[in-house]
Amino acid sequence: MLELKHINKYYNPGSVNELCLFQEFNLTIEDGQFVAIVGSNGSGKTSLLNIVCGSIDVDDGKILVNGTDITGKKDYVRHRRIGRVYQNPSKGTCPSMTILENMSIADNKGKPYGLAKGVKKSRIAYYRELLAQLNLGLEDKLHTQVGSLSGGQRQAVSLLMATMTSIDFLILDEHTAALDPKTAEIIMRLTDNIVQEKKVTTIMVTHNLRYAVEYGNRLIMMHEGKAIIDKAGAEKEKMDTEEIMKIFNQISVECGN
Numbered sequence: 001m002l003e004l005k006h007i008n009k010y011y012n013p014g015s016v017n018e019l020c021l022f023q024e025f026n027l028t029i030e031d032g033q034f035v036a037i038v039g040s041n042g043s044g045k046t047s048l049l050n051i052v053c054g055s056i057d058v059d060d061g062k063i064l065v066n067g068t069d070i071t072g073k074k075d076y077v078r079h080r081r082i083g084r085v086y087q088n089p090s091k092g093t094c095p096s097m098t099i100l101e102n103m104s105i106a107d108n109k110g111k112p113y114g115l116a117k118g119v120k121k122s123r124i125a126y127y128r129e130l131l132a133q134l135n136l137g138l139e140d141k142l143h144t145q146v147g148s149l150s151g152g153q154r155q156a157v158s159l160l161m162a163t164m165t166s167i168d169f170l171i172l173d174e175h176t177a178a179l180d181p182k183t184a185e186i187i188m189r190l191t192d193n194i195v196q197e198k199k200v201t202t203i204m205v206t207h208n209l210r211y212a213v214e215y216g217n218r219l220i221m222m223h224e225g226k227a228i229i230d231k232a233g234a235e236k237e238k239m240d241t242e243e244i245m246k247i248f249n250q251i252s253v254e255c256g257n
Contacts, residue, residue: 002029002052002169002201007061009047009225021047022225025061029218033232034195034202036212038244039222040251045205048222049171052203054078065168080110083162083200085155087174092158095147099138099157102146103127106161130160134190152183156190163194170195172204176211184208188215209244219244223251 007025012018021044029035039045050056052063054075063071070078085092093102104119107127124142131139134156138149146154155175163170172191176184192215195202206212212219219236221229221244229247231239 001031001064001066003027003062003064004048004051005062005064007051007063008059009051009056010059013059020225022051022058025225027220027227029201029203031201032199033218034192034216035204035218035220036216037203037205037220037222038207038209038212038248040248042224043222044225045222046173049084049173049203049205052078052169053082053084053171081166081168082171083165083167083169084171084173085158085162085175087177089151089154089158089178090147092161093146093154096145098143098145099131099149100124100127100142102157102161103130103164106164109165130164131157134160150183151179152187155179155183155187159187159190159194163198163200167200170200170202172202172206174205174207177207191215209248210241213239213241213244221247 004025004027007022007027008020009022009025010018010020027048037045037048047056051058054070054073054077058071061071062069065081094105097105100119104123104127107123108118127142128139131142136153136156138153138157141149146157149157158175175191176187179187188211191204194200202216204211204216213236217236218232219229219239220227228251229244
């Protein structure tokens with residue numbers, strides 16, 4: 001379980017550009033939830049992910065994982081138990097390395113490094129099996145540099161790499177935003193399959209309101225650092241894209257967008 005308690009976050013404190021993004025913000029995410037987060041630019045969506053991952057510090061408040069306070073822990077420590085897929089496909093992989101080498105790195109996440117070979121031949125069949133499940137033909141491209149793949153193929157590999165080891169949370173940071181509509185649909189279906197199979201607690205930030213409605217079992221809409229909508233389970237299932245769009249457009253008009 002993830003708990004954010006009494007979170008305060010200021011940008012440019014003490015200056016004329018001071019901005020209070022979160023003030024006494026509280027959020028609890030139960031184990032196994034697939035949470036979709038939507039909101040306009042500047043609403044706090046990505047900052048929320050960065051606070052969870054440790055990419056930015058909070059000014060006050062606590063972040064708890066299963067009751068353990070991780071507020072002061074560095075991002076690289078938290079990432080041992082967090083998988084993250086970014087909007088930019090190049091961020092989640094090493095483009096100059098092959099698919100095989102990338103998957104080997106992900107497979108060794110959190111393990112001690114020594115003088116042994118980075119790629120274990122005994123694991124290659126396992127990597128082929130994982131890639132074959134994507135139905136993208138990548139199992140036959142193990143020795144292809146990741147940088148030569150399409151954006152969708154790279155995001156699919158990133159998803160696999162992010163979930164190859166045991167993790168507490170999967171963080172999806174607008175991971176379909178840079179893809180064309182057809183490829184985005186494929187990646188979302190792959191995402192849902194992986195989340196359901198591994199039963200991993202997932203937080204997905206997206207600008208696609210339909211994806212937020214169709215996928216996951218909880219929907220949160222952020223606005224000015226607050227969760228103005230928070231629906232889970234049966235309540236979320238009753239919501240539709242038009243309803244969310246109406247609220248989203250109303251907020252945009254009020255903000256002058």
